[in-house]
Amino acid sequence: LEGQALTQLQQCADETALRAWNTQYFGDKGVMKAAMSKLSGIPKEQKPAFGAEMNRIKAAITTAYEAALADTKEKALQVSLTTNPLDVTLPGRAPARGRLHPATQILRQIYSIFADLGFQVYRTREVETDELNFEFLNMPAHHPARDMWDTFFTTTPGVVLRTHTSPGQIHVMREAAGKPVRVILPGMCYRNEAISTRSEIQFYQVEGLVVGEGVTMADLKGTITAFARRMFGPERQVRIRSSYFPFTEPSIEVDIDWPKDDPNRDRLTKGTGWLEILGAGMVHPNVLRAGGYDPEKVTGFAFGMGPQRMLMLKHAIDDIRLFWQNDLRFLKQF
Numbered sequence: 001l002e003g004q005a006l007t008q009l010q011q012c013a014d015e016t017a018l019r020a021w022n023t024q025y026f027g028d029k030g031v032m033k034a035a036m037s038k039l040s041g042i043p044k045e046q047k048p049a050f051g052a053e054m055n056r057i058k059a060a061i062t063t064a065y066e067a068a069l070a071d072t073k074e075k076a077l078q079v080s081l082t083t084n085p086l087d088v089t090l091p092g093r094a095p096a097r098g099r100l101h102p103a104t105q106i107l108r109q110i111y112s113i114f115a116d117l118g119f120q121v122y123r124t125r126e127v128e129t130d131e132l133n134f135e136f137l138n139m140p141a142h143h144p145a146r147d148m149w150d151t152f153f154t155t156t157p158g159v160v161l162r163t164h165t166s167p168g169q170i171h172v173m174r175e176a177a178g179k180p181v182r183v184i185l186p187g188m189c190y191r192n193e194a195i196s197t198r199s200e201i202q203f204y205q206v207e208g209l210v211v212g213e214g215v216t217m218a219d220l221k222g223t224i225t226a227f228a229r230r231m232f233g234p235e236r237q238v239r240i241r242s243s244y245f246p247f248t249e250p251s252i253e254v255d256i257d258w259p260k261d262d263p264n265r266d267r268l269t270k271g272t273g274w275l276e277i278l279g280a281g282m283v284h285p286n287v288l289r290a291g292g293y294d295p296e297k298v299t300g301f302a303f304g305m306g307p308q309r310m311l312m313l314k315h316a317i318d319d320i321r322l323f324w325q326n327d328l329r330f331l332k333q334f
């Protein structure tokens with residue numbers, strides 16, 4: 001029995017064959033069980049010797065089996081190591097990590113600067129009524145200033161996609177119901193413009209609104225200057241030019257001086273050294289009234305900026321269309 005078991009064991013070429021051998025000898029219907037069952041037919045005095053011999057054989061072939069199994073596994077490992085070499089010293093593959101969209105990053109940066117200045121974030125809707133987008137902002141029907149924005153109209157009369165975040169001013173004032181206001185209003189705006197390197201039909205704006213007793217143009221200038229220096233560098237100078245918006249009076253446009261050591265300075269500023277960053281002004285009395293405030297008692301300032309244009313300035317990005325193209329080569333740089 002022992003000789004036969006060992007001979008068959010030697011003929012096993014791989015692990016599968018070895019395991020089959022093990023079942024053949026030690027399985028429920030295996031050779032060893034069958035051999036042991038002969039015990040009952042053996043004369044009593046021979047039983048101890050028979051049992052001892054069976055145990056010896058069992059131990060011997062089990063040891064041989066375990067050795068053969070270990071040997072086969074080792075050989076299989078050697079084969080796999082030489083045919084599929086694995087260089088454990090190579091650097092691992094970095095897992096691909098997600099990141100925030102550059103537009104989200106610049107928005108968050110803006111929130112954080114204004115949060116430090118005591119502003120709250122207030123969100124309003126992207127689909128607006130004509131009243132909110134124009135009328136309450138001091139542009140009654142047929143007002144020529146409506147043409148400053150190429151509007152997307154919906155099939156519902158009087159409902160438009162907001163062309164700017166300014167209608168949010170009315171929502172905030174009505175909700176604040178006479179209390180002082182200090183908020184920024186970020187969000188998506190839509191304009192039916194020709195898409196170009198500088199203009200998208202869908203883009204972000206961040207509006208600011210401060211209303212209260214004794215709010216002045218000096219507060220507006222101080223706020224914008226503090227913002228510009230946090231955003232573009234502590235050395236930045238701010239320049240104010242007079243401008244026109246129907247909802248502010250007076251209205252201004254704000255430029256910052258561009259760093260002299262930036263090689264893109266001339267191209268970005270068209271040789272002037274100054275770059276426009278936002279439009280602003282003192283809230284028009286009609287707008288305060290539409291928001292439920294008494295212009296005899298309170299004043300306010302408002303501003304509106306384009307965060308994507310701001311990011312373009314910071315990183316000398318020359319095409320706004322890159323924002324929504326979702327080209328990872330662009331997005332991964334931020």
Ligand code: FA5
Binds near residue numbers: 164166281304
């Ligand atoms: C306005 O929309 C005014 N509501 C801003 C304002 C608010 C003035 C409060 C006074 C008081 P304007 O049309 O200039 O203004 O747009 C503001 C900013 O939005 C621009 O400076 C620019 O950064 C951004 N912007 C405008 N149109 C586009 C466009 N098509 N694509 C990308 N950004 C744009």
